[in-house]
Amino acid sequence: xxxxxxxxxxxxxxxxxxxxxxxxxxxxxxxxxxxxxxxxxxxxxxxxxxxxxxxxxxxxxxxxxxxxxxxxxxxxxxxxxxxxxxxxxxxxxxxxxxxxxxxxxxxxxxxxxxxxxxxxxxxxxxxxxxxxxxxxxxxxxxxxxxxxxxxxxxxxxxxxxxxxxxxxxxxxxxxxxxxxxxxxxxxxxxxxxxxxxxxxxxxxxxxxxxxxxxxxxxxxxxxxxxxxxxxxxxxxxxxxxxxxxxxxx
Amino acid sequence: xxxxxxxxxxxxxxxxxxxxxxxxxxxxxxxxxxxxxxxxxxxxxxxxxxxxxxxxxxxxxxxxxxxxxxxxxxxxxxxxxxxxxxxxxxxxxxxxxxxxxxxxxxxxxxxxxxxxxxxxxxxxxxxxxxxxxxxxxxxxxxxxxxxxxxxxxxxxxxxxxxxxxxxxxxxxxxxxxxxxxxxxxxxxxxxxxxxxxxxxxxxxxxxxxxxxxxxxxxxxxxxxxxxxxxxxxxxxxxxxxxxxxxxxx
Numbered sequence: 001x002x003x004x005x006x007x008x009x010x011x012x013x014x015x016x017x018x019x020x021x022x023x024x025x026x027x028x029x030x031x032x033x034x035x036x037x038x039x040x041x042x043x044x045x046x047x048x049x050x051x052x053x054x055x056x057x058x059x060x061x062x063x064x065x066x067x068x069x070x071x072x073x074x075x076x077x078x079x080x081x082x083x084x085x086x087x088x089x090x091x092x093x094x095x096x097x098x099x100x101x102x103x104x105x106x107x108x109x110x111x112x113x114x115x116x117x118x119x120x121x122x123x124x125x126x127x128x129x130x131x132x133x134x135x136x137x138x139x140x141x142x143x144x145x146x147x148x149x150x151x152x153x154x155x156x157x158x159x160x161x162x163x164x165x166x167x168x169x170x171x172x173x174x175x176x177x178x179x180x181x182x183x184x185x186x187x188x189x190x191x192x193x194x195x196x197x198x199x200x201x202x203x204x205x206x207x208x209x210x211x212x213x214x215x216x217x218x219x220x221x222x223x224x225x226x227x228x229x230x231x232x233x234x235x236x237x238x239x240x241x242x243x244x245x246x247x248x249x
Numbered sequence: 250x251x252x253x254x255x256x257x258x259x260x261x262x263x264x265x266x267x268x269x270x271x272x273x274x275x276x277x278x279x280x281x282x283x284x285x286x287x288x289x290x291x292x293x294x295x296x297x298x299x300x301x302x303x304x305x306x307x308x309x310x311x312x313x314x315x316x317x318x319x320x321x322x323x324x325x326x327x328x329x330x331x332x333x334x335x336x337x338x339x340x341x342x343x344x345x346x347x348x349x350x351x352x353x354x355x356x357x358x359x360x361x362x363x364x365x366x367x368x369x370x371x372x373x374x375x376x377x378x379x380x381x382x383x384x385x386x387x388x389x390x391x392x393x394x395x396x397x398x399x400x401x402x403x404x405x406x407x408x409x410x411x412x413x414x415x416x417x418x419x420x421x422x423x424x425x426x427x428x429x430x431x432x433x434x435x436x437x438x439x440x441x442x443x444x445x446x447x448x449x450x451x452x453x454x455x456x457x458x459x460x461x462x463x464x465x466x467x468x469x470x471x472x473x474x475x476x477x478x479x480x481x482x483x484x485x486x487x488x489x490x491x492x493x494x495x496x497x498x
């Protein structure tokens with residue numbers, strides 16, 4: 001087993017709508033004196049992808065409806081922000097203590113449908129990409145075309161979780177890496193057969209990336225090298241638990 | 250920002266009750282041609298710590314009570330295993346589809362109270378350490394005494410989560426590293442003040458470690474180098490959400 005390295009890609013400029021993220025990433029990799037390799041995992045923060053895809057909304061242009069106004073008043077939030085949170089969601093899972101937890105149209109359960117004001121120009125908010133797996137696939141394809149190498153791409157966002165304080169970075173989109181690394185049916189060295197062990201590799205990759213970027217350094221991407229993974233075209237959408245199996249719906 | 254490196258510590262023998270984990274880890278670090286540094290984070294898997302602390306139970310010696318027998322029948326599990334799950338828990342959070350989610354005496358919400366048969370000799374199960382923060386502190390103190398360096402120690406376990414398939418490694422004990430890396434009150438480069446951003450650094454560290462160990466290679470520990478963290482004596486118990494703030498109780 002080799003060591004795993006997480007290399008932050010510094011010096012990437014503020015991402016504008018229409019920006020060529022693959023190009024910005026390859027330039028940054030070159031500045032780090034690295035060359036992209038097949039098997040590398042490129043982790044890109046959601047905010048950079050959302051900006052490149054123009055998923056920014058001016059709050060001043062949002063008209064909150066009655067449901068948004070009620071929920072905003074109850075939770076002490078900007079009604080225009082809450083209107084966007086509701087539009088991006090299929091249901092409100094919980095609301096309380098100034099927090100609104102929703103299920104997004106992608107099936108993710110997170111605070112505020114992922115709508116976020118941090119690291120965005122004043123007066124604007126960023127929405128999640130419409131289809132983060134497709135975003136990852138597009139960036140991967142551009143990296144492949146430019147280099148002839150086949151990396152995996154993971155798009156990460158910062159999610160809270162029940163029962164534990166704080167947040168961890170998780171994957172919201174991926175391409176070229178199997179989201180789960182299944183050990184089901186494998187036997188440990190005592191002959192015991194594993195029945196449920198399926199590490200969510202893409203989420204662990206996203207968390208490892210966060211260790212090297214932090215939140216305020218303007219580092220939107222990292223290269224992770226040395227992770228063993230199976231290639232797969234199935235994206236993060238395959239991680240969403242089926243309703244019928246979900247004990248927490 | 251430096252790169253982050255995760256170095257798996259190979260060649261550590263099967264851990265027996267009473268084993269000196271600090272010594273086994275230092276020997277393995279030397280075999281990797283490394284030297285322990287202050288600021289390194291040593292991540293150790295729960296199973297190794299539980300074995301060293303003798304937290305192994307022979308299933309044949311467990312007498313299941315009526316509650317355990319009922320729950321075991323409903324979920325298709327071994328009643329002796331369920332008896333241990335109940336003894337290690339303060340409440341059953343959910344049960345269904347053959348899964349029992351409990352809150353442990355530590356306040357962790359996880360499958361089977363962390364009681365686990367994998368990577369344990371046949372007929373036995375491993376329980377979580379009684380006080381994983383203290384376990385981490387003891388190992389850290391032994392590493393300090395032996396080397397004069399001050400690393401952090403994190404004890405990791407594999408937990409599932411609601412709404413998403415698969416599991417990620419999270420921290421169940423820590424010493425010398427602040428579990429949360431708070432940005433509350435900090436401003437981003439657009440002047441926006443962060444209000445809730447608190448990455449759960451110890452959980453991200455645990456996930457990064459898992460990328461380098463996998464589940465079946467018999468690698469119970471890693472060294473992580475290059476993570477920026479605040480020293481802290483507050484362990485993972487400070488991550489447990491207060492009941493009054495928990496939207497998911």
